[in-house]
Amino acid sequence: MDAFYIVVLASTSLILIAAFSSLLARRFGAPLLLLFLLIGLLAGVDGLGIDFSNNSAAYMVGSIALAIILFDSGFGTSLQSFRQAAAPALTLATIGVLITAMGFGLAARYLLGFSWLEGFLLGSIVASTDAAAVFFLLRIGGINIRDRVRSTLEVESGTNDPMAIFLTLALVNIMAAGESLDSVGLDLLIQFARQIGLGLILGLLGGVLIVQVIRRMKVERGLAPIFVLTLALMVFAFTSAIGGSGFLAVYVAGIYAGNRRIQAKASIIRFQEGMTWLAQIVMFLVLGLLATPSQFPQIAVPAVALAFLLVFVARPFAVWLCLLPFDYSQRETAFISWVGLRGAVSILLAILPILGNLDNGQLFFNATFIVVMVSLAIQGWTVKPMARWLGLIVPPQIGAIDKVELDLPGAANHELLVYRVVADSPVLRGERIPRWARPSLVIRDDRSMRYQYAGRLRENDHVYLFIAPGFSRLLDRLFASKAVLTENDNEFFGTFTILPSRKAEELDVAYGPGLISDADKDLTIAELMEQRLGGRPDYADRVRIGRMVLIVRQTDEHGHMSMVGISLEPVAPVTRLPLFLNLRELIEALRDFGRRHRR
Template sequence: MDGFYIAILIGTALVLLAAFSSLLAYRFGAPLLFLFLMIGVLAGVDGLGIEFSNNSLAYMLGSVALAIILFDSGFGTSLHSLRIAAAPALTLALLGVVLTAGLFALAAMVFLRFTFLQGMLLGSIVASTDAAAVFFLLRIGGINIRERVRSTLEVESGSNDPMAIFLTMAMVSVLSASSSEDIGLSMLLLFIEEMGIGLALGLAGGMMIVTVINRFAKDRGLAPIFVLALALLVFSFTGAVGGSGFLAVYVAGIFAGNKRIQSAASIRRFQDGLTWLAQIIMFLVLGLLATPSQFPAIILPALALAFFLIFVARPLAVWLCLLPFDFTQQENSFIAWVGLRGAVSILLAILPILGGLENGQIYFNTVFIIVLVSLLLQGWTIKPVARRLGLIIPPRMGAIDKLELDLPGAANHELLSYRVIKDSPVMRGERIPRWAVPSLVIRDGRSMRYQYAGRLRENDQVYMFVAPTYTHLLDRLFASRAPVDADDAEFFGAFSISASRPARELDSAYGPGLLYDSEKDVTIAELVSMRLGTRPEYADRVRLGSIILIVRDFDEQEHVKSVGISLEPLEPATSLPIFINLREIAHRLRDYLRRKRRKVREAIHPAVGPASEPAGAGEENDR
């Protein structure tokens, strides 16, 4: 019993130390998950002397923690984010993982003298981005970027773990087996089986969670326990029948998080705390497994592989996967940079040891060093890189102090509580819309009906009922003024115009030739939607010849209200011909061919130069 109490004491102390380290991370911008990992390392065998070498237990604890993190990641992913980012994110999660692993395998053959299959195993281990690291840095790190880019990174980080886990397990099986016949076909069949079962059972599990919570979880305190238990049931049952439990629990989270569910606010608060605990435990346990005294023997090739992954393998895989999608060079560069490796890679590095492979410890030590470099280099520089690439967009509104309160049963309204903030529109006298029903105001500790409260004052707490689809409109009323930095003032261009004006005015002012004939009879808002191919989001950009239209504001119906016009083209992220999409490649090829044709015409007819050609003749000949 003394040993039991001491183990609990040490474990609790480490968790508390990791939790308090978040204060340091927020103050100095340090990568928080790196601190968690280093606390485990410093407490380990080469630090304080805590000896922990149970790889099987570490893998089981890490798998459960990862299942909890993936469920919460899915639970917090809206259908809107999934809809605008599904195609590029899933391409990165499937094809991107394979490309990264294959490119990395070639480097492992050079630096570690591995065979291609051994390099492919190492590449599979480090091929996926870490969901915990990406979600933390994007959601909590204060990085405000375009919605489609953020959603792509979040959905990719949540969905590429099952692919990396499948590849790693398959490669361990291949390297453990004596026969290598029909490897490709057997892996393809296994992939279809695991992912198909995982997707099907994930959807079924999400339906089960919603049904059980809405019918049986009458006690608000039991609802989060039901959700946790059912999520782990989906994970474990799917794995037991041969499917991907990690994919299933992520899909179940997406389904349940986008349905009307009782006690949703309580579940989200519980999930937030539980996910933090899962991250801390997973990073601490994996840090305890490390033996830094073994690192010097492998440090140089591991560092070379880390830099190859960060600067070559990940960027090339991202560029090839995102070629068909309309991301700018700056956005592709940022997506390539936000390829953080974390606890998932270290967790998968345990599998070669458990599989009894030769050089199993080399896999683990190499991956551990790669993860440390990634968390330090990429984790510490994400915000400066985003600012350098011009991707941080001005906030639409400032701080909001809002609390969502649970209503019993399947109510079709939400009860929200807002604190009136200084400089908010409602503080300045703007009226609350009719579709919101204010019921109570708490002022200086006293409650009163809204009708008798008079004009709202700073720090008033207002309670009101509202339909869920309108909550974002109320947020604008109760938000403080958004701070505008000097750099942000230039983000939307030289000036703004109304999006309801006809698009032909742009062609007259900055053309001709900016628009196709079918675009001249639409409004600027409709033109932006047509060029984007989807519903415009805040800060979306559309290039029209020498000008750029930037979505600036929306009306109450979420239609584009105004756009900014930038007369200065964006500087390329790099002078190298990478990270450009197919449309940009086509434009550059067209311009190149036009210049070649013009030079040929001038060589054939030297007396007929550009100055003597009638207006539009060159363009007509180009056509």
């Protein structure tokens, strides 16, 4: 019992240290997940002396933690974002992982003296981006980029683990059995189709089950988050047990459940946020404890070289090939290739060669650990500066807003919101609250009063309002402060502005001729942009027409365009290499080359 108490004391102390270290990391902009790993290393066998070498336990703990993180990631992904980024993200999650694994494996064969199968195995281990790292940086790191780019990165990181896990498990089994890749090629394809198919089907069914259980059962508010998370883990375990991809299933279940109306949703979100933090801390601490840094110097040079090759060559090349058919700008493709952080998933997969009793099992783990640390250090520390350098940081549309969502019991068809009246907000300047919103209570100076008797609203008042579901976004503008725009915002939105209701033909007259095709001249600018984007444009969306770029500069309370910016400056590529050109730009470049050659 004394040993048990010591283990509990040591474990909780490490978790507290990691939690407190997050405050320091935020202040200095350090990659927080790298910090968790380093704390585990410092507490391990070569640091404070905690001897943890149970690979099976580490893999199980890490898998459960990753399932929790993926479910929360899916729960917070809107269906609109998923649809918008599904095609390019799923291409990256499958073909991109395969290309990265092959390119990295080729380099590993020569730098580490591996066989072809061993090199490809190491490439498969590090081929997927880490969902925990990507979601943490994009959602908590305060990086405000275009929704299309953000959605692509989030959906890719949430769906590329099954491909990497499948490749790693398959190669470990082949090498452990002494078989060749040629003899099991067809079986691998069948197994892959089975894993993906079962993951998608059971994930969708699991999401339906979660929603129906919460809707139909009179669950106590405090128990609802526990029901949801437990059911999600059951979906993960059941799918994995029958040969499907449990990680894909739990992510799909999260997307379905998160986009349905269920009771106590605000409580579920808050609970899952805390559980995700705990899962990330525990997973990275355990993996840090498992490592033996004294073994790193033996392979440090080739492992660091492989990490640089992954960051600067393999990942960018795979991203460029996968996004070639899609209309991403060079800057967007460059940013997506840079946000390819490796993390806990790669270290988890690196345990499998050890569990499979492969000859170089520990070497796989050590090399992967070094690659992950280099990736987190280089990319994790520079994601926001890179987004700023590429000009992808979107200026805020509205300023500060303080809003709290409160749960209503049962299947209520209204939402209860609480807004704090902030300085310089329209409601403070006398704007009226819409009729469809029903203000009921005002808290002022710790005293509550009915809205009808509160008089004119004051700064720091808390206003309780009942509204119909889905209308909260329209109120945000009313209670938000004015957005503070910087001098560089004109560079982002363009020098000139035009009303979206004007005819596209006017652009051809002013900046053409030949800029707008005859078929598009009768369209309004709004219709032209909707046509090019394949849907209603959102704030800061951009459409390139020749060398002119149209940017959504303002939207009204209903989300419709109210002002369009025009940039006539040629958008300089971030690199002179054709690596980040999309297919349309590549064709144009080849045509320009052909014209110059003929001259």
